[in-house]
Amino acid sequence: MATRKKLPLIIGASLLFCLLILAGYIAPWYPPASSNEIKWLAYGDIQGNWEPCGCSPLTDYGGLRRISAFIDTARADNEDILVFDLGNNYPGKGYIGNLKIPFITRAREEIAPDAALLNYSEVIQLSAIKNAARKAGIRPVYTISNLRDYKTEGWIGFNYATVAGKSIVFGYLFYNEISDVVEQVNGRLLAKWADKLKKYPHLAKVLLFSGKEKDLKIIRQANLFDLIIKSHSPPFKEEIGEITQEEINSLKPYLGVYTVPLGGRGIIGNITPEGLEWLSQVYNRTSTIDPLMEEYDFDLSVSASREDTQTKKEMLLSIFSGAKKCGECHAEEYALWLKSRHSKAYDSLKGRGKEKSIECIGCHLTTIEKDDDKPAVFGKDVQCETCHGPGRAHASSPIQTKMKAVTEKRCLFCHTFQRSPHFRYETYWQKIKH
DSSP: OHHHHHHHHHHHHHHHHHHHHHHTSSOOOOOOOOOOOOOEEEEOOOTTOSSOOOSOGGGOOOOHHHHHHHHHHHHHHOTTOEEEEOOOOSOOSSHHHHHHHHHHHHHHHHHOOSEEBOOHHHHHTHHHHHHHHHHHTOOOOOBOSOBSOTTSTTOTTOBSOEEETTEEEEEEEOOGGGTTTBOOOOHHHHHHHHHHHTTOTTSEEEEEEESOHHHHHHHHHHTOOSEEEEOOOSSOOSSOOOOOHHHHHHTSOBTTEEEOOGGGOEEEETTSGGGEEEOOGGGOOOOTTHHHHHHHHHHHHHHHHHTOOHHHHHHHHHHOOOHHHHHHHOHHHHHHHHHSGGGGHHHHHHTTTOTTOHHHHHHHEEEEEOTTSOEEEEEESOOHHHHHOOOHHHHHOTTTSOOOOOOHHHHTTTSOTTTOTTOOHHHHHHHHOO
16 A cells, blocks of 8 residues: 555656756666677877977978878788777968868878767867868768767758768767757666667667766766777977977776877777887888878978069068178177078088978077968078077177067977977077077
């Protein structure tokens, strides 16, 4: 009798619980996902790192070419390996960034990941990526499983889920600026995912994730996926320095969640030692995208050459004087400069075939940076006027026209955390003090 009296309460409580799940206030519990084993690799968060700068061996890691070379070898050794692209592979906006977009789009097509997450930088550069893909005659395919409407203008053509080999792959992307387009994880979304996953009982369940830590915790607790691979979320570090023990520790798998390193400096997977391989110079091997690398370098050289117009040269000659001219009055300083690495900065580029690369000449030649980030080149090496500014007016009228003093800020324009991870102004200044 007592049980019969309690029955309406039990039914009412159950109905309320179900309504709360459907409304998204409670995340439902699901039985553990299948433990089908797959061989996999993942890369991402390249952020335009086509190849490492190479200025410092401490930061000489990663880049698309090394990623491609590693994947080529892995596929040759493991026919059934799956490759996942976590996105965030495009640079920010600007002249050099715009040059890279078509090549990164085509390189990604050559690498041919089995599934790819639509991520932050892809959203920012979506229009440019689509234009580049259209010109190349390719269709980049991305997976995103939390779009509010798959018919939203500008967001059409993305996969809700991707079946790749013995896996089914979902993608989750969320940050506040696009909350009107993507749905933040809730009980309703998890229930929808669970229904989809039930149709693939024999496949490993994989989630490519980019979002808030609290979202990741909710998804992990739902126990829907065998494998979760995570990328980094904005804001990103502007400069990525040397690999530290702290970073290595932060990338260790935690409760079944793996994280790709920033800057594309490493690749993760269950066929790599300890789940992570840092892509050092050892991986400067022949790769699928080598023809694209050569084409990209050629385009950079052509772009740099276009800047060397007669009008431009005349303009530069009208404001610069050159180190030898400075040495006529500043003999000691000039002699010190000749012994410094600044006077040989151009030679270090020639040794790597980068003497015409717009990405490099800004810090290895004497230039003027313009608003569109294309450097206008006056002469070779890091001369006096690289730091002190154009000096022809001063050379003509030393008393009337003073040169500007150099501050630490000017040094940090080139001696960044990435290019010179151990740069300390006080220490380095002593080497060229004048």
